[in-house]
Amino acid sequence: MGGCFAGIDVGTGSVRAGIFDADGRQLAVAKRDIRMWKEAGDIVEQSSDDIWACVCACVREAREAAGLAPEDIAGIGFDATCSLVVLGPEGRPLPVGKHGDGARNIIVWMDHRATGQADRINALGSPVLDYVGGTISPEMETPKLLWLSEELPATFAGAWQFLDLADFLTWKATGSLARSVCTVTCKWTYLAHEQRWDESYFRKIGLGALADEGFARIGTEIVAAGTPLGAGLTVEAADELGLAPGTAVAAGLIDAHAGGIGTVGARGGSGDVLSRMAYVFGTSACTLLTTREPAFVPGVWGPYYSAMVPDFWLNEGGQSAAGAAIDRLVRLHPAAPQAAELARAAGQSLNVWLAHRAEAAGGAGAIAPLVGTLHVVPEFLGNRAPFADHLARGIVAGLGMDEGLDGLVSLYMAGLAGIGYGLRQILDAQAAKGARTQMVVISGGAGQSALVRQVLADAAQVDIAATVAPEPVLLGSAILGAVAAGRYDSFAGAMSAMSEIEVVYSPSPATRDWHERRFHAFERLQGAYRSLRD
Ligand SMILES: Nc1ncnc2c1ncn2[C@@H]1O[C@H](COP(=O)(O)OP(=O)(O)O)[C@@H](O)[C@H]1O
Numbered sequence: 222m223g224g225c226f227a228g229i230d231v232g233t234g235s236v237r238a239g240i241f242d243a244d245g246r247q248l249a250v251a252k253r254d255i256r257m258w259k260e261a262g263d264i265v266e267q268s269s270d271d272i273w274a275c276v277c278a279c280v281r282e283a284r285e286a287a288g289l290a291p292e293d294i295a296g297i298g299f300d301a302t303c304s305l306v307v308l309g310p311e312g313r314p315l316p317v318g319k320h321g322d323g324a325r326n327i328i329v330w331m332d333h334r335a336t337g338q339a340d341r342i343n344a345l346g347s348p349v350l351d352y353v354g355g356t357i358s359p360e361m362e363t364p365k366l367l368w369l370s371e372e373l374p375a376t377f378a379g380a381w382q383f384l385d386l387a388d389f390l391t392w393k394a395t396g397s398l399a400r401s402v403c404t405v406t407c408k409w410t411y412l413a414h415e416q417r418w419d420e421s422y423f424r425k426i427g428l429g430a431l432a433d434e435g436f437a438r439i440g441t442e443i444v445a446a447g448t449p450l451g452a453g454l455t456v457e458a459a460d461e462l463g464l465a466p467g468t469a470v471a472a473g474l475i476d477a478h479a480g481g482i483g484t485v486g487a488r489g490g491s492g493d494v495l496s497r498m499a500y501v502f503g504t505s506a507c508t509l510l511t512t513r514e515p516a517f518v519p520g521v522w523g524p525y526y527s528a529m530v531p532d533f534w535l536n537e538g539g540q541s542a543a544g545a546a547i548d549r550l551v552r553l554h555p556a557a558p559q560a561a562e563l564a565r566a567a568g569q570s571l572n573v574w575l576a577h578r579a580e581a582a583g584g585a586g587a588i589a590p591l592v593g594t595l596h597v598v599p600e601f602l603g604n605r606a607p608f609a610d611h612l613a614r615g616i617v618a619g620l621g622m623d624e625g626l627d628g629l630v631s632l633y634m635a636g637l638a639g640i641g642y643g644l645r646q647i648l649d650a651q652a653a654k655g656a657r658t659q660m661v662v663i664s665g666g667a668g669q670s671a672l673v674r675q676v677l678a679d680a681a682q683v684d685i686a687a688t689v690a691p692e693p694v695l696l697g698s699a700i701l702g703a704v705a706a707g708r709y710d711s712f713a714g715a716m717s718a719m720s721e722i723e724v725v726y727s728p729s730p731a732t733r734d735w736h737e738r739r740f741h742a743f744e745r746l747q748g749a750y751r752s753l754r755d
């Protein structure tokens with residue numbers, strides 16, 4: 222077997238595959254968009270067959286683009302959004318809605334159909350809630366399973382397996398039903414520090430059936446991320462992926478956590494995994510903070526044992542909509558169609574085009590005149606952390622009559638600043654419980670922009686570092702593959718060999734006071750909406 226590794230990242234909007242050498246150099250990358258069904262009632266669904274087909278196409282394309290033979294790939298890692306895959310007998314997809322469409326067998330993480338179930342679970346209370354920041358989120362899997370059992374009882378009863386998407390992918394690749402400790406601990410209430418499910422929780426909330434079966438449908442073999450699974454790639458999966466049978470396949474990670482593995486242990490820069498926090502800014506935003514001892518931070522998920530860096534604890538926060546919130550925000554503006562046309566002509570996405578236009582107008586240093594009177598609280602899909610408030614909503618204040626492109630850039634910049642203030646609130650909440658961050662290491666699609674990095678550093682008043690790897694989330698998955706293949710004997714070794722800090726964006730003293738005032742205005746707006754609503 223050769224010396225390269227494949228990382229596969231299944232984000233909300235697309236699948237990406239990257240081929241890396243043992244030093245973490247990205248040799249090739251391929252991307253496919255994922256099908257998504259959205260309906261009223263916060264319904265968001267995907268298809269596991271569609272995602273697997275995208276994975277196969279991307280892996281084949283990336284390996285060929287790298288000019289490698291199948292045998293040159295020694296190990297593969299998968300990461301994916303924490304979406305719920307439902308499989309029936311023989312592993313066939315089962316529909317997750319009354320539509321009965323078998324293609325739609327995934328309840329996507331951002332689907333909030335189980336809000337009522339989450340509220341009821343929270344009202345019942347349970348010691349397991351202490352390990353999800355005190356409040357279960359409708360984005361997690363037990364409220365979604367409860368929804369299925371109540372709204373689609375035949376589907377719930379007839380399902381063969383319920384899997385997090387990353388575990389589905391490793392099952393497809395190897396036939397192993399082992400679950401990654403990352404997925405089940407962060408999203409399914411598995412207590413990794415005690416290596417057990419809490420039966421009483423499942424019985425109390427109305428999912429006693431899963432406990433009666435000994436958790437056979439949600440995971441009985443729970444392994445560390447990076448563990449080589451089964452006998453590696455099956456003949457069938459190898460044929461579909463264009464790789465060699467027996468290639469090592471690692472137990473996977475949630476996509477955000479792969480971003481963490483791709484960044485926090487990078488060589489260079491200051492600090493270590495305990496003083497750096499990963500910030501994955503894609504469709505959503507995820508913060509991942511590693512601690513030696515468990516830190517109980519209300520409203521910040523966790524503490525989770527061994528869910529990202531083995532043998533350490535993890536706190537996870539972020540916002541449900543981040544890149545998606547900026548997308549939503551800018552589409553509200555009358556100049557959005559014109560700007561989208563100009564962006565298309567320039568071969569850029571609208572947000573990338575807006576970032577370039579803002580940079581041309583002075584960038585982060587000119588944020589005060591660029592933003593003008595606008596204030597944005599970009600919580601269109603609730604506040605994931607530190608308020609664990611799924612009823613929070615977006616606020617735009619200070620709107621004038623401006624309908625031109627400059628007004629659109631103002632809105633974009635105000636939205637970015639709002640994302641940064643949300644990050645600051647999470648850092649503050651964690652620090653208040655003793656979990657301090659010296660430096661944030663960024664990844665994700667939106668994290669690739671120099672403007673975004675500087676605005677975040679200024680708004681959150683923290684150093685933002687970026688790694689050499691253009692796609693650290695993909696690299697994180699490839700690191701899993703390298704560990705599974707035995708190229709490195711620990712995550713620590715693999716992270717520092719394959720990832721490196723390239724640049725650090727420090728908060729600018731010039732905009733400090735402006736951001737300070739803006740941050741307090743942000744908090745007042747958030748609070749005002751909460752009190753209006755309540
Ligand atoms: N310069 C930018 N400014 C703001 N948002 C951006 C920028 N570049 C990309 N994004 C947003 O990031 C998200 C895509 O991030 P990515 O990590 O590729 O997605 P996924 O969640 O599918 O993994 C989209 O919502 C996109 O609009």
Ligand SMILES: O=C(CO)[C@H](O)[C@H](O)COP(=O)(O)O
Nearest residue numbers: 232233302303477503504505
């Ligand atoms: O909940 C999450 C991690 O716990 C992620 O936000 C979710 O999986 C979506 O990720 P992305 O924004 O990268 O598509």
